[in-house]
Amino acid sequence: MTSLDKRDHDIIIAGGGLAGMIAASSAAYYSGQTLSILVVDRNPLCEVGKKTITGWVCGDAVGKNTVDYMSNRIGIKWGYPEIEHPVKGVMAYSPDHETAVPFDGDGYILNRKLLPQKQTKDALKAGVEVKDMVALRSLIVENNSNTVIGVEGDDPANKSTFKKTAKLVIDCTGVTSVLRTNLPVKSFIQRRIHRDDLEGTGRYIYNFDIANEDKTFFDPDYCIIHLDQKLAPGGYAWVFPKGKNKVNIGLGIQQKAFDAMNKREGVHKSLKTLIDEYVQLNTVISKPKLSKSETDEGNSWGTWQVSVRRQNDCMVANGYMLVGDAAWMPKPLDAGGIGPAIIAATIAGRVAVEAIQSNDTSQRSLWKYNKEFINDYGYKTAGLEVFRRMLQGLTNEQINYGMKHFLSKMDVDKISKGEHPEFSTVDKIGIFIRGALNKKLAENLAYTSRLNEKLVEHYYNYPDNPETFTHWQQILNNYLDEAFSKFK
Template sequence: MKRDYDIIVAGGGLAGLIVASSAAYYSNQSMKILVIDRNAIPQQGKKTVSGWVCGDAVGKNTVDYMADRIKISWGYPEIEHPVKGVIAYSPDHETGISFDGEGYILNRQLLPQRQLRDATKAGIEIKERVALRSLMVEGNSVIGVEGDDLDDKTAFKKTAQLVVDCTGVTSVLRTNLPIKSFIQRRIDRDDLEATGRYIYNFELAHEDKTYFDSDYCIIHLDQKLAPGGYGWVFPKGENKVNIGLGVQQKAFDTRNRVMGVHPDLKTLIDEYVEVNPVIKSPRLADGAGDEGNAWGTWQVSVRRQNDCLVANGYMLVGDSAWMPKPLDAGGIGPAIIAATIAGKDAVEALQAGDTSEKGLWKYNKHFINDYGYKTAGLEVFRRMLQGLTNEQINYGMKHFLSKMDIDKITKGEHPEFSTVDRLGMIIRGAMNKKLAEDLKYCATINKVLVDHYHNFPETPEEFSEWHKTLTGHLEEAFALYK
C-alpha cells in the first residue's frame, strides 16, 4: 500500500523539527516529510498552556554537534545569552564548583520559529493544530498516526513508512504502543522531577555571584530548598533571569512531613526567589519572546533513556524516550544529539527499504555510542544523591571532588572519586564515611554499566539477554538507594 509520507514526525518541538531537518539533509530533500503539532504555528513547540517551560540552557558542544553534521546553526535572538559554564554551590554556600564549558541560554519561544523557517526551506510540510491520539498499525508494524484536527473538528489520519515520536515525556503514542516491542511504555513516578520556573526582569540589589552571575549558570544544591533536586539561577542578560526549582515528589513529601508544612511547588519557588539577595523587584518578563511564557511548571524524566528506542515503523526521540540527563534533567543537549542521529538513521533505513525493528536497530547503538552509554550510571548516582543530607552534601563537595572529577562532570561523565581512597581514615563522622563508601560504589557500578552499554547488542535477537543483565545490575544498585 502506498503511504502518504516517507516520514511523519509526531511533535513539532525542538527535537521533532531537528529530526525532520536532519532527514531532509541526509536525503537531499528527496523524501516526503510531515511534522505534526497540536499547537498553531505561532505557538509551535509550546509544552503546556503555561508556555515553553524549560531551563533554557544548552552546551555549545551539542549545538556544534548539530551544526557540524546537518549544517543548522542558531544565532540571536533564539540564542538569548551566552554563558561560560555552570557553578554548583553547596547548601552552606562555602563550596562552589565551577564546570567550565561554553553554553547558551535559549529563547524557547523564538527558537521554534527559527526552526520552522529552516524546515520549510528544506521542503518539510508542517501540519498545525492536530491532537494525535494513537498510532495506526498493520500486522505488527506502525504505519501512521490518527487524531483530531482541532480547526475543523474532523478525524485526522495519515500514513507513513516511518513514524518518529517526539511528543514528550507523557507520550500517549508510546504509552499505548499497540505492537510487540522491547520499548518500555510507562515511566515510574519516582523517575520524574516536578519543575517550575519564572522568567524575570529585575533590579540588582547588590553583587553576590553565588546567587546571580551573568556569565555563569548557578545551581544550588539544598535538600530543604529543593528536595531531591536543585535550584537554578540561569542568566538571560544582566538583569534578566530564568529562576526555578526541580524536586522529586517523594522527597518533597518527606521534607514537608518532617518540617510540618504543606507548600506546593509554586510556593517553594516563590520562597527560593524571595531568599535570593541579588534579585530586587522581580517582574514577569513580557517583552518579545516572553509573552505568556514567564511562569510555568513541567515534569521531566531523570532516568536513563528508554532501554529500546525502536519498533517496527517507529522511533523515539527526546523527551518521549526519557533522554534528559538523570543528574540534572537537562534535556536539550541529548535531544539535539538524538534527533540529529535519528534523521540520518531513518533515511538510511528507508533507502534500504527496511523500517522494521531490525532495520532501525542501529539508532539504539548510535545514540548509546554518542551519549546514552553514560546515563544508567548517572541514574544510580542521582538516586544516591537524593538520599543525602545537606551536611553530607557540604562535606562531600568540600572533600571528595578532585579536578579530574570536575572535568568528568563537565563532560557529562560520571566522576571517579579517587580522593576518597587517598583520604582514607581521616574522613570524619560515620555518615561521611558511609557517603565515601557510596561514592566509590557509584563509581564502580558506573564502570560496569558503561562497559555493558558499549556491548549493546547488534541485533534485536540478542536484546533480551542483554536487558536481563542490565536489570540485574540496576536492581542491585537501586536496592541500596531506595
C-alpha cells in the first residue's frame, strides 16, 4: 500500500446532505480541526443537500432526542430558522381514526432547504472544505490492495474530471449511492437493495385555510400518521404541521402493493393522484396553496424514494464507510431517516478520526463504527423490518381491530420510544378474540414480538471484528428467511 501521507486529503465526504455535513463537522470536532476534510456535493453551494431536482424532499420531522445526541457530543446546535416548528410527538391513527398511538416524544419540523445552509456554515467554520457542483461517479481503488483511496467524478464548471485521493472516503450520497452500488473492493457491504424494501414517497408543503377542527386530521402540536392500506398501500400517509396553517402533507407506498391495488380497482393512479386524493379528503385543510415563500421556493412539491429495511449488515470496507440513507438507515416502520443519520454521522466522524490517527483505515480498524451504531440505534431495525412486512399484509379492518384490542400501555410506551411492542396481552385475551383473521393477526403479533427479542439479542452480539461476521450474518439470515416466508 502507498503511504497514507501521500493523499490529497485525510477524509473525503461524498455528499453534503444532512449526514455528510454532520460527519464532516464531527470529524473536525474530534480531530481538533487538525485534519484535511473535503465534502463533495453535486449541487451548487446555495442548493447543497438537495436530494433531487424536485427539492429537499422529506417529511421534515425529527425527534429532539437525536438532535440532542449530536449537540451533546459535537457541540452543533440547531435553532430557528432551520427548525421551523416544534411538536410534542407523533400520533399514529388507525384507518377508522378511533385509535391513536403516540410515537417519539418532543421533536421538530425542520426546514430542509435552510438546514444545509446552516450545516455548511458550521462545517466551514470548523475548517472543512466544500467542493460543490461535482457529481461523483466512482471510487478510486489502489492497485491490488483492495482499498478505496479516493473519488472520481465530473466537474462541469471546469470542464474536467474531478479526481482526489484520501485516507478515507465516507459515502453520504443517499439511497441511490452509485459508489455503494459499484463498490469496487471486496467487502461484506450489501451493494443493492430489493425493490420491495424501497417506498415511493411524495409530499407537498402547503399553506391552507382552516375549514374545521379535527385533531385526527391536523394538529399544530402533533405530527399525524394515518395507517390506511387504501390511502397508502403498503405504506402510510402523514400530516406534519409547519405552523398553525402550514403543513407538510404526503404519503409513501410500496410499489408492489400499489400496483396490486390499481389492478384490483381497474385504475391507473399515480403517486401524485394518490397524494392529491389524500389532501382532498382532509376535513381541516381547505384551499391548499403551495408555499411560495423564499424558504420553500423550489421545494414545495416533490417525490423521492426511501428505504424501509434494516441498515446495511456491514457499513465499512478498507478506506470506506457508509452513513445515512446510503447505508439504508431510515427506520423500517416510519421511514424516519434523519435521527439515525444524525447518530451514525456523529459516531462515524469520531471513528474516522481515530482510524486516521492510528494510521490504519482498514475495514478492521473502522469496524467499531458498525458496533457503535448498532448499540446506539441499529439493534432494533431488523425486528422492525419484520414487523413492517407483517403490517403490510394486513387489511384496514385488521389494523383497526389490532390497534384497538392488542396494544397495552406497555406496548404504547415501547412504540413511543421507537421500540418493537411486546403484545403480551395477546396471549391473555386469546379466547375472546373475534374472527379467524384477527386470531391469525394475534398469532402473528406474538410471533413478531418473540422474534424481535431474539433479533435484538443477536444484534447486541454483533461481531467485534470481521472474522466472525459471516457466521453472525448466517444466523441473522436464518431468522429473517423464516419470518419473510411467513409474511410473503
